[in-house]
Amino acid sequence: MTDKYAVIGNPVAHSKSPPIHAEFARQTGQDISYDRLLAPLDAFEATVRKFFDEGGKGLNVTLPFKHEAWRFSEAQGMAIGANAVNALKFERDKSGRGKISGYNTDGIGLLRDLRGNLGCGLEGKRILLMGAGGASYGVMEPLIREQPERLIVVNRTLGKALSLAAHFRTVLGVAQQNISALAYAALGDAQFDIVINATSAGLSDAMPPLPAGVFGPDALAYDMVYGKMTPFLRFARAGGARIADGTGMLVEQAAESFYLWRGVRPDTAPVIELLRRQAQG
Ligand code: ATR
Numbered sequence: 001m002t003d004k005y006a007v008i009g010n011p012v013a014h015s016k017s018p019p020i021h022a023e024f025a026r027q028t029g030q031d032i033s034y035d036r037l038l039a040p041l042d043a044f045e046a047t048v049r050k051f052f053d054e055g056g057k058g059l060n061v062t063l064p065f066k067h068e069a070w071r072f073s074e075a076q077g078m079a080i081g082a083n084a085v086n087a088l089k090f091e092r093d094k095s096g097r098g099k100i101s102g103y104n105t106d107g108i109g110l111l112r113d114l115r116g117n118l119g120c121g122l123e124g125k126r127i128l129l130m131g132a133g134g135a136s137y138g139v140m141e142p143l144i145r146e147q148p149e150r151l152i153v154v155n156r157t158l159g160k161a162l163s164l165a166a167h168f169r170t171v172l173g174v175a176q177q178n179i180s181a182l183a184y185a186a187l188g189d190a191q192f193d194i195v196i197n198a199t200s201a202g203l204s205d206a207m208p209p210l211p212a213g214v215f216g217p218d219a220l221a222y223d224m225v226y227g228k229m230t231p232f233l234r235f236a237r238a239g240g241a242r243i244a245d246g247t248g249m250l251v252e253q254a255a256e257s258f259y260l261w262r263g264v265r266p267d268t269a270p271v272i273e274l275l276r277r278q279a280q281g
Contacts, residue, residue, distance in 0.1 A: 006037040009062035024266035073102030081171040087257040107142035109253025122146035128192040131199035132160035191216035197223040202230030215241040227279035
C-alpha cells in the first residue's frame with residue numbers, strides 16, 4: 001500500500017518538497033505519495049492529527065508552524081534544543097496507541113551541505129551566523145557540535161541574539177567565549193571563515209548591515225534562501241568570498257527526513273543539480 005506523506009505549512013503552494021521526495025522515491029523504489037497540505041493558521045495541530053488519523057505516516061513542517069510542531073510532538077535529538085520541528089513521524093505501539101515524534105533535520109541538512117557537498121569542514125573555523133529567528137535556532141546545535149573556534153550570532157535586534165546564544169550555551173553546556181552574540185555595528189574588522197545568512201532579509205531583497213571586511217581569506221558565504229542571488233550573496237562575491245545558496249540544505253534536510261521515515265538514504269547530488277538548473281530557468 002502507498003504510504004502517505006506531505007509538507008504542511010501556510011502558505012505551502014511554493015514548497016519544493018513534493019518534487020524532491022518524488023525523485024527520492026523514484027530513485028529508491030519506495031512506494032510513497034507526498035503532497036502539499038495547507039493548514040489554517042489557527043488549526044495546525046488539528047490538521048496534523050486528522051492527516052495521521054487518516055493513515056498519513058509523516059509530515060515535513062514549514063513556516064509558520066515549526067515551533068508549534070515542537071510544542072505538541074515528542075521532540076527527539078536536535079529538535080529538543082532547537083525549539084523547532086520540521087519533520088514529524090507517526091507511529092503506533094503494539095496496543096495501537098499513536099505517538100507523534102518530532103525531529104529537526106534543518107541543521108543536519110546544512111551541515112551535510114557544508115561538509116559533504118561544499119567540502120567545508122567547520123572544526124576550528126570562525127563562524128558568523130546572521131539572524132536570531134527560527135532558522136538560526138534550527139542550525140545552532142549541529143554547528144556547535146562541529147567545534148568551531150568561535151561562533152558569533154549577529155542580529156539587528158541584539159536582545160534576540162543574546163537570548164539565542166545563552167539558550168544554546170545552557171542546553172549544550174559550552175564555554176561562554178566560544179559562542180557569543182553581537183550587534184552588526186560591533187563586528188568591527190573581525191573576519192570569519194564561514195558567514196551564514198539565516199535572516200529572512202534576502203526574501204525581500206534586503207541586505208543586513210554587514211561590514212565589507214568580514215570575509216577572511218578563502219571564506220565561504222552561505223545563504224539559507226534557495227534559488228536566488230540575494231543581496232548578501234552579491235555582496236559576498238564582491239568581497240572575494242566563495243558563495244552558496246540554500247539549495248543543497250533544502251535537499252539534504254529532505255533526504256534526512258526521507259531517511260527517518262523510510263530507513264534508506266537517497267542520492268542527493270542529482271536532485272540538487274536538477275533544482276539548480278530549474279532555478280537558472
Ligand atoms: P525565521 O524563522 O525564518 O528565522 P524570523 O523568526 O522572523 O524568521 O527571523 C527573521 C530573522 O531575520 C531575524 O533575525 C531578523 O532580525 P530581527 O530579529 O532584528 O527582526 C532578521 N532580518 C529580517 N530582515 C532583516 C534585514 N533586512 N536586515 C537584518 N536582519 C533581518
